[in-house]
Amino acid sequence: MNDEELHLNLEDKEWPLTTIDHDRMIARAIVVDGDDNFYFVRANRDDDFGKATLIETAGGGVEPGENLDTAIRRELIEELGAEVEVICKIGVVSDYYNLIHRHNINNYYLCRVKSFGDKHLTQDEIEDFHLSTLKLHYDEALAEYEKCSSTRLGRLVANREVPVLKRAKDLLDVKE
Template identity: 70%
Template structure:
């Protein structure tokens, strides 16, 4: 793994859930997520259409998910990107960690973010839940359109939590890409 972005201080962001009351937090979830881009500087995200305890919402999110037992972060991010976007990637660097909370489900999220460039495309391998409950699809957007989409989708309580978590990471990724002509 080439480590671009070493001159950048890795982001470490601590966020609170200001949308739902915190009764208690009873579990942590270690998550690997990525800002994914191609050689034309198009960025790839997942769109989720939810109608659950969090409410009805259409979201933009980075691809990624839970790190499995005995799995390292790099293996997890490569697996998640293959499953959700159908891509094989080069991991450029770690961008940072965002600690946030989903008070509604009593969970603390430890989001490990990476910057990844697409090497090849293939088939996605979504879970039944990702297909039927979240209706996951792929979004391919320019940086400017991605920022606008996050801002637009912050119109729901969950959308606001996701945008607060991911917009600083997206901005940092763009700075690294531009600084190193990636």
């Protein structure tokens, strides 16, 4: 396995493309602990995308003037309460949410947990998305993505994240 970054360009085949009117720079992470547990967020949504329960990597939008390293560390504290060591950048996945006219530029990192503390979720994350933490082994995570792929949004997320999770597992296996 070489250390070349993963680069994927994905289309939204769930909703028709009318127009894309904005880009969103995003920092996301595959987060692992010393016991090979992976940490994700569970979202229970009922919004423009429909009703869905999803597994997703922790992460979110990069704020104006913020670099990716700062953004990933901030997002992991907010959503997981996790202080992390950034092991490496996994790569970039470009995907689209046609329904909301958005192009996502997802920058993925592989991170190891140093410690857990309090989460700092936004009101939307608490009230609209009902975010909670999932701690899963690799095979359980793959099964969870498969289960959540029964919805249109779940398929978009799984198409983006399963290749990244597999790449992260390969990188971890090489480092051991």
